[in-house]
Amino acid sequence: MGTGKRGLITAAVTVVCAVTVLAVPGIAFAAPTPTVTATPTPGVGSSAASTVEPGKDLEAVREKLDQLYHAASVATDAYNAAEERTRKQSAEIVELAKKIVQGQDRLDELKDRAGAAARAQYRGGGLPDEAKLMLSDNPQQFLDGAGRVIQGQRATKGLIGEMTRTQQDLEQYAKDATSQWQKLEADRQVRAAAQKKIEKQIAAAKTLESQLEKEEKERLAELEEAAAHQAQTAWLDSGILDEIKGKASAQGKKAVQFATAQMGKPYEWGAEGPKTYDCSGLTSQAWASAGHGIPRTSQEQWKQLKHVDIKDMRPGDLIIYFGDASHVAMYVGDGAIIHAPRPGRTVTLAGAGTMPILGVVRPDA
Structure with a gap:
């Protein structure tokens, strides 16, 4: 040789x-x-x-x-x-x-x-x-x-x-x-x-x-819930929900079903399931289960997927949050989302308006 x-x-x-x-x-x-x-x-x-x-x-x-x-x-x-x-x-x-x-x-x-x-x-x-x-x-x-x-x-x-x-x-x-x-x-x-x-x-x-005492932790949880409730109420009071009439596509329904089945599973940064998820790990796997691959991160989902107006939103669409597109959730209808919030929390149902919305993207546009 x-x-x-x-x-x-x-x-x-x-x-x-x-x-x-x-x-x-x-x-x-x-x-x-x-x-x-x-x-x-x-x-x-x-x-x-x-x-x-x-x-x-x-x-x-x-x-x-x-x-x-x-x-x-x-x-x-x-x-x-x-x-x-x-x-x-x-x-x-x-x-x-x-x-x-x-x-x-x-x-x-x-x-x-x-x-x-x-x-x-x-x-x-x-x-x-x-x-x-x-x-x-x-x-x-x-x-x-x-x-x-x-x-x-x-x-x-x-x-x-x-x-x-x-x-x-x-x-x-x-x-x-x-x-x-x-x-x-x-x-x-x-x-x-x-x-x-x-x-x-x-x-x-x-x-x-x-470092918080038990009573302080309970009070902190109340403050977090109150802040989320206030944000969601303000979002709903805008009348936006009356304009959202979209129905989920066949693939969107499958994605929502997958995300719903993950509720209660712990958040873990960098995780894509099946036991733990981070925010974009949940949304990317949900759409993968529906037979439609999407980018892995919330920022790339915002960059690469089709943008739709909030009033045209339908179940299965992804809501991107914060000005830096650092969080993503799946819209499931009736003003609600399913998302993996942060460390120490589990995949859960929440109000779509509880965080500052950057915009909405549609994987199967």
């Missing part, structure tokens, strides 16, 4: 092995539960809290928790996007590695054929063609043989051309594999940075929540 072939095959095998390692669950895509170390915060969950107006203090806590979980949601979208890209890049690298091995095998075959043709020409060489014609007992036989030689020379030239093209293909495959590998490494770093940010935000939120 030639040095060139060994180098290419070694590179291909290395690529395949490396991609295999990346694809192993729990290694590159693991999402470990962050370890939370409580740090006392003045005025929260301590004797100092009694000196501060309870409602006002807890409202500040609620707003802070919203900020922390929103930041975690944004980072989760970045993580999911990078993960989706690495899946595609890994698959591309594997295919390129296969092409490199197949191309090298083809090149070896062409070299063997070219070598055999060259040896045959050498054995038939020696005297010039004119001398062979004069010495031949059968000039016609010689001419026929000369014609075959010409054909053989043309075939050899064709072999050399194919060998050159195959070699060029191999070089391009190697360049493409290197490029994909570099992109893969860059996205791995993006994922790692996003994971650190997610864990940091969630840890801070859990630390803040852990």
Whole structure:
């Protein structure tokens, strides 16, 4: 085996092995539960809290928790996007590695054929063609043989051309594999940075929540519910529900049925089921179950799917929330959504107007 072939095959095998390692669950895509170390915060969950107006203090806590979980949601979208890209890049690298091995095998075959043709020409060489014609007992036989030689020379030239093209293909495959590998490494770093940010935000939120007394947690839950109720009421009071008359498509009904069946399952960032979900993991899997694939992240769902007016919304459509498109839910009718809210919560039914709506998209437009 030639040095060139060994180098290419070694590179291909290395690529395949490396991609295999990346694809192993729990290694590159693991999402470990962050370890939370409580740090006392003045005025929260301590004797100092009694000196501060309870409602006002807890409202500040609620707003802070919203900020922390929103930041975690944004980072989760970045993580999911990078993960989706690495899946595609890994698959591309594997295919390129296969092409490199197949191309090298083809090149070896062409070299063997070219070598055999060259040896045959050498054995038939020696005297010039004119001398062979004069010495031949059968000039016609010689001419026929000369014609075959010409054909053989043309075939050899064709072999050399194919060998050159195959070699060029191999070089391009190697360049493409290197490029994909570099992109893969860059996205791995993006994922790692996003994971650190997610864990940091969630840890801070859990630390803040852990310092609340039981009564404070109950009051905080009441404040969250009141804020959601106020937002939903304001949305409904706009009269928007009277304008929404759309009926679900056949695929939309299937997507809604899937999302409804997931209610009660825990939220987990980066999760796509079947036991846990994040917001876009739920919506993408719901539509996949309906036989219609959509982008993995809420931001890409907003970018790539058809936008529809809120008044034209129908069950199965996706509502994108916040100005940065960091949250998504599925509209199920009657002013309600099903979504995976945030860490510590489960897939649940909520009012469509409980969060700031950026817009609506339709997967099966």
